[in-house]
Amino acid sequence: MTRTQALTVIVFPLAIAMAADDATVRAQSPVAQPMASRSGIDLASMDQTANPCDDFYQYACGGWIKNHPAPPDQPYYGRFHELQDRNNEILRDILDQASKPAAPADQKKIGDYYASCMAETEIDAKGTAPLGPDLQRVDGLKDKNEIPAVAGHLQTVGTTAFFGFGSAPDFKDATQYMLIYAQGGLGLPDRDYYIKDDANSQSIRAAYEKHVAKMMQLAGEASAKAAGDAKAVLTIETALAKAALDRTARRNPSNIYHKMPREDVKKLMPSFNMSQFLERAEAPPGDSANVSEPDFLKAVDQVIASTPLPDLKTYMRWHVVHAQAALLPKPFVDENFAFYGKTLTGAQEQTPRWKRCVQATDNDLGEALGKAYVDRTFGPEGKTRTLEMVKAIEAAMGSDIDAIDWMSPETKKAAVVKLGAVANKIGYPDRWRDYSALRVVRGDAYGNSQRANTFEYRRQMAKIGKPVDKTEWLMTPPTVNAYYNPLENNINFPAGILQPPFFMKSGDDAVNFGAVVAVVGHELTHGFDDQGRRFDAAGNMRDWWTTADGKAFEDRALCVDKQYSGYTAIDDVKLNGKLTLGENTADNGGVRLAWMALMELMKTKQLEKMDGLTPEQRFFVGWGQMWCENRSDEIARLHAKVNPHSPGRYRTVGVVSNMPEFAKAFSCAPTAKMVAQPVCRVW
Ligand SMILES: [Zn+2]
Numbered sequence: 001m002t003r004t005q006a007l008t009v010i011v012f013p014l015a016i017a018m019a020a021d022d023a024t025v026r027a028q029s030p031v032a033q034p035m036a037s038r039s040g041i042d043l044a045s046m047d048q049t050a051n052p053c054d055d056f057y058q059y060a061c062g063g064w065i066k067n068h069p070a071p072p073d074q075p076y077y078g079r080f081h082e083l084q085d086r087n088n089e090i091l092r093d094i095l096d097q098a099s100k101p102a103a104p105a106d107q108k109k110i111g112d113y114y115a116s117c118m119a120e121t122e123i124d125a126k127g128t129a130p131l132g133p134d135l136q137r138v139d140g141l142k143d144k145n146e147i148p149a150v151a152g153h154l155q156t157v158g159t160t161a162f163f164g165f166g167s168a169p170d171f172k173d174a175t176q177y178m179l180i181y182a183q184g185g186l187g188l189p190d191r192d193y194y195i196k197d198d199a200n201s202q203s204i205r206a207a208y209e210k211h212v213a214k215m216m217q218l219a220g221e222a223s224a225k226a227a228g229d230a231k232a233v234l235t236i237e238t239a240l241a242k243a244a245l246d247r248t249a250r251r252n253p254s255n256i257y258h259k260m261p262r263e264d265v266k267k268l269m270p271s272f273n274m275s276q277f278l279e280r281a282e283a284p285p286g287d288s289a290n291v292s293e294p295d296f297l298k299a300v301d302q303v304i305a306s307t308p309l310p311d312l313k314t315y316m317r318w319h320v321v322h323a324q325a326a327l328l329p330k331p332f333v334d335e336n337f338a339f340y341g342k343t344l345t346g347a348q349e350q351t352p353r354w355k356r357c358v359q360a361t362d363n364d365l366g367e368a369l370g371k372a373y374v375d376r377t378f379g380p381e382g383k384t385r386t387l388e389m390v391k392a393i394e395a396a397m398g399s400d401i402d403a404i405d406w407m408s409p410e411t412k413k414a415a416v417v418k419l420g421a422v423a424n425k426i427g428y429p430d431r432w433r434d435y436s437a438l439r440v441v442r443g444d445a446y447g448n449s450q451r452a453n454t455f456e457y458r459r460q461m462a463k464i465g466k467p468v469d470k471t472e473w474l475m476t477p478p479t480v481n482a483y484y485n486p487l488e489n490n491i492n493f494p495a496g497i498l499q500p501p502f503f504m505k506s507g508d509d510a511v512n513f514g515a516v517v518a519v520v521g522h523e524l525t526h527g528f529d530d531q532g533r534r535f536d537a538a539g540n541m542r543d544w545w546t547t548a549d550g551k552a553f554e555d556r557a558l559c560v561d562k563q564y565s566g567y568t569a570i571d572d573v574k575l576n577g578k579l580t581l582g583e584n585t586a587d588n589g590g591v592r593l594a595w596m597a598l599m600e601l602m603k604t605k606q607l608e609k610m611d612g613l614t615p616e617q618r619f620f621v622g623w624g625q626m627w628c629e630n631r632s633d634e635i636a637r638l639h640a641k642v643n644p645h646s647p648g649r650y651r652t653v654g655v656v657s658n659m660p661e662f663a664k665a666f667s668c669a670p671t672a673k674m675v676a677q678p679v680c681r682v683w
Helices: 056-067 079-099 105-118 120-126 129-139 144-156 199-218 223-243 262-268 274-280 294-306 309-323 330-345 353-377 380-403 409-421 445-461 509-526 547-565 581-602 615-625 633-642 648-656 660-665
Strands: 076-078 163-170 173-183 259-261 288-291 423-427 483-485 490-494 568-570 629-631
Touching: 056 615, 056 629, 056 648, 076 079, 079 105, 079 353, 105 353, 105 445, 120 445, 129 144, 129 309, 144 274, 144 294, 144 309, 144 445, 163 294, 163 445, 173 294, 199 223, 199 309, 199 330, 223 294, 223 309, 259 262, 262 274, 262 288, 262 294, 330 633, 353 445, 380 409, 380 423, 380 509, 380 581, 483 509, 490 509, 509 581, 509 615, 547 581, 547 648, 568 633, 581 615, 581 648, 615 648, 615 660, 629 633
Parallel strands: 173 288, 423 490
Antiparallel strands: 076 629, 163 173, 259 288, 483 490
């Protein structure tokens, strides 16, 4: 159930990825449908007693927030999750049918995978047996020199010990995949948790240590030994965390690009037998690799050299137990939830098993499940309508680049070339992934998940030295999300998001432009945000800006950084304006572009007042209503550290307060709270 760790392939999703640990799918509640209105706006979700100039988020979302308290299993619940709930019902139905003996042959694999995941009694009866082979490999280590071989094998089954390893496009030659090493092998979600000494970090660290001990006990250790082992794990992970690059630094792609001959990688780790690692990790032959964070590999080498072998074995044991905890017997699943769900996110209850198994199937066999989903939900007409919207937003971006006063003609020319080269992928892949090499055995949930990890790992390794396949999708069709990939210069909209409240087929243009068209604009703007601007039309990391234009961009971005750094996540924790800069830039740019496209449309099409709102007002309500959400205090803290997206409230008010068009639409006074001073604008 764990996703093979994403390495440093940089993609820009619309919202934070919904990992299994996020517990994003809602308990058996009736499926909520947005209330019908003439415009398609969910009027019951608004709070029309609030003053839009004073608190636009309350105005657009007050009703929704009140009527949708976060369910006990979902401490973070918003419109994305509401839609994912509806998708999950469809996916469950598909998988229930596929699990039956009479299921069509092409759906047997997803049916068997799902049914095995659901078979809790069988999983419990097997106990810790599925862990056996990998734990024996670790326990059998007699010498530190044997560590690389075992660590290499673990990579192939989806267990990351010491560092991440895989393939990614070469940043400077985005037509080719290459080997990549990245920081990894930590059990906590961010290096800060190991290093910072504030009360919250300390208490999470202490809870994590207890969690490691408990898991080791469940895996068969006596309690005194488990407690000592947890300390050893913390010591090793802390040493690694200290050498890890922080998230803000990692936003600059040149900080995580160090292409070197493979011989030089060996020099970073003199006491680690890299040849043996590469062999067991099934790395194809080749000359070079990208070491994202060379200092991290050096630290791994030092840690291995200076730590006693028994402690290193303990660290590796922990990662074996941790990696697939979700498919072990109930006590493991419960303990895993107690830490990653309760302590880290504030969830009160576990997500029902069927939803976890739907997500696991989507994760491991996403394009097989996705094909069945697309057949049911998304026809070719969905693709056509979406493409029309994409064209409208691209035209708006072209006019925007043309009109801005801070960029020289020279840089503008390159920007227009990049814009013209953006490829659009809508709904689902043209060619579906072939899973025939993946063996799924009914009744072997753990093995299926490990084999799926191996299948995916080998698929990644097989890319090395080959041209980049830009038709590949990095999200599955039922996913409620979207992304821009700077290394391929394309925008991607899975079928899962092209539904209400993001896309109202029969809704009015003003609302759709504020919602789905702004989302398209958001993704497009990523090609021109603080990260995306460092890649050119072909997806290569190359500076196509003049020095003066680069400086003008930075100045404007700094305004956005300061604006969002002033927003409070919770208590004394502020948003990190640098971590969220790209997303905030994309939100502001996306809404600006969608606005321009709407104004263009209104030149030829008259939009009337509807539901008591002018078209201009409906546009902004459409944007705001995508971000209605409730979140626990724990989520607010966690996301302030790790999520490059601002909370829904600030995605809404941060954008509208930068737009004089908003103040005009709602007749806000210049001194109103929703009118920013100064107004920030990049695009
Ligand atoms: Zn984004």
